Amino acid sequence: MEFMDGKWKKSSTDWEQLLSDSLLNQEAVVEGAVHSIRNMGDVAFIILRKREGLFQTVLERDIPECSVHQLKEAMTVRVRGILKNEARAPHGRELRITDVEILSAPAEPLPLAVDKWKLNTSLEAKLNKRPIALRNIRERSKFRIQEALVRAFRDYLYENGFTEIHTPKLGARGAEGGANVFKLSYFHKPAVLAQSPQFYKQMMVGVFDRVFETGPVFRAEKHNTKRHLNEYTSLDLEMGYIDSVQEIMSMETGYLQYAMALLKNNYEKELSLLNIELPNTERIPEVRFEKAKELVSEKYNRPVRNPYDLEPEEEALIGRYFKEEYGSDFVFVTHYPSKKRPFYAMDDPADPRFTLSFDLLFRGLEVTTGGQRIHDYRQLIAKISDRGMEKEGMEQYLDAFKHGMPPHGGLGIGLERLTMQLLGEENVREVCLFPRDMNRLEP
């Protein structure tokens, strides 16, 4: 009988060893995709793309097993050779090839020059050829940065006593109601795709006190803008026994600090490839919704058109204001008007026209919406009734409150928006592996 013991001895040399001194001037084996070939006549540089980065290999003359003319970009190969110091190579190392094994060969030449520093092509073309375009070193780095943002979210929340939950994306009714849900037939019953895990995460506060989820949400919104996706990844948390809404904002600030530290310590390569300077998250200013409107209206000579909502241009100006006045890339805008927040938002007892809620703007774009929720059953029922809403389909949600819920609140972060702002991208589609918008359902 054969057994697996979880220990696998790779037949190739690992990245750390390639860069360490232990194998210098000795034999090593490197696997990778042929990223580019520079044939100088007497010598050819074969640059391999590995998950850790590019690695230079050198074919000094034709060898019996392989002529440079046999090699093609996008082949995957296993090369054997002698590891040498070479100051001009990436990472100061190269492999002088003694043997090449071709693992796979492409059937057609690449449709995009993925070995260029910047992919010189339109967003549309990149998205149409996504699996190829992402082979560009800078393109793929964006998603390593995105990984760090999700990873930090989870790790920070684990440390803070949160439990991770997985809530259903298929349900009988949307959390916020309304028209922006995708509908489908579920074994002949009407069903919808979850717009957010809102109801579920609240109900789970009654169980675990603190919960989070990182998962897809679906919005059938007919927006076709640079900052909207119809499917995106939402980083959601909900926490009970809060002292105030500010405790939620504090938790988000702590997360951002943790994320920047993780990026700085573990994603240095990608930050450097993309030339990213991390924003300061030590102190994030908070300003009331009304005050923010007033400040930018005064400073930038802009009349307030809609007193109940922030227009995208206004958000951008608030971002600019806090950058100019306080040097901050982030600002919490608090106390949004009650009529623009969902029924479950808690009104401010000091002035019920406003809610104990907030948005976080990052460089002038909303990346988070959060707030304290109503936890008292009677108050929740009264609010639903005030708004002329139906309780149908919310029975289970309301039951959780009927049987006691602690004071609580939470937030949802749009992962792609957060990534977009961090990377200074113009379009949210740049930082979604396979974006879904009104016109795009493929690849």
Add this chain to the structure above:
Amino acid sequence: MEFMDGKWKKSSTDWEQLLSDSLLNQEAVVEGAVHSIRNMGDVAFIILRKREGLFQTVLERDIPECSVHQLKEAMTVRVRGILKNEARAPHGRELRITDVEILSAPAEPLPLAVDKWKLNTSLEAKLNKRPIALRNIRERSKFRIQEALVRAFRDYLYENGFTEIHTPKLGARGAEGGANVFKLSYFHKPAVLAQSPQFYKQMMVGVFDRVFETGPVFRAEKHNTKRHLNEYTSLDLEMGYIDSVQEIMSMETGYLQYAMALLKNNYEKELSLLNIELPNTERIPEVRFEKAKELVSEKYNRPVRNPYDLEPEEEALIGRYFKEEYGSDFVFVTHYPSKKRPFYAMDDPADPRFTLSFDLLFRGLEVTTGGQRIHDYRQLIAKISDRGMEKEGMEQYLDAFKHGMPPHGGLGIGLERLTMQLLGEENVREVCLFPRDMNRLEP
């Protein structure tokens, strides 16, 4: 201007402090839900439920602010008092109450006795009242164990150079084709929900070499069994430059070892509440599909009915065989017949009637399907054509191969099944927060 700095000083005492000696015989503040009340006449024990566990508080006599008759189960409270050693209390500690603040009160008594050690009710009733039923200490512990399984998956794969990806759940076509997909209208275009991230994770191997995803998958299967869900969480990985299919099995073995260690070190409380003995994962036997059939047929006197597939009963017997013969709760069954595996499975060059694939059985239930995939474009096209399949809708997937893909393979683990087997549950719905089956779309 006010600033958030990410440091929040809670007004209540944290769990570690409650159990440490630093506040012994001093004042502390405990928040929680009233889990149970034992009124002994001259003294009442108010057991609070916190995320970390149960904590005993004691009302020795009525105080001006609070009589025991005012307190109800499912209230949430903040109590102040003096912290005392008490050997008979959980964790050996209790709080002698001096003050009670009621944070919220239920509108109706609880419909289930959540304070009982075991919820004495049917699965159906538990699922109908899920947000309440999960307040039972043992019920909620199952999902902490589940958390550890996902967390370990990610952490182990981060350590092994995998990149986390988020692939779309809405698409134009299912990965495996077939009838088992949920269909919907996406802005007047036909769309389906992803049955698995299979195509996407394979395409991303061409970009990141090693990728993983933990997310929901949707199966419109008309199975109503104890081990099927129509929406579940899939732990998927895909890795390039593999030496053989066994390298994938080795990665899974490593993951399981890592998960058991994480459970042992960080989830002791939950293991003990549920009385779970962790399985040995040091050595996992592997056996060929045909051999496994033969072994159980001989040992248990059972004729082989279907030579191409394993019936559930046969899986159970294989599990039993390897437990009896090798003391193992796990067994890799390898080399499944080609005709029962998807088109992208790589046939064994030594005998193309079989594939370089595997299932992992855990206590007689399949919890993982994996294998090496075809990476050569021409071979993939030939297989599609042999099967009489349409290439329509797979253009992007095939493009990735046309432009070069490394040898690769991967696997998908059903999170709920893995949890179910670890916990010894009879029904997979027990370990899904909000299960979706043919008859259940709520809560």
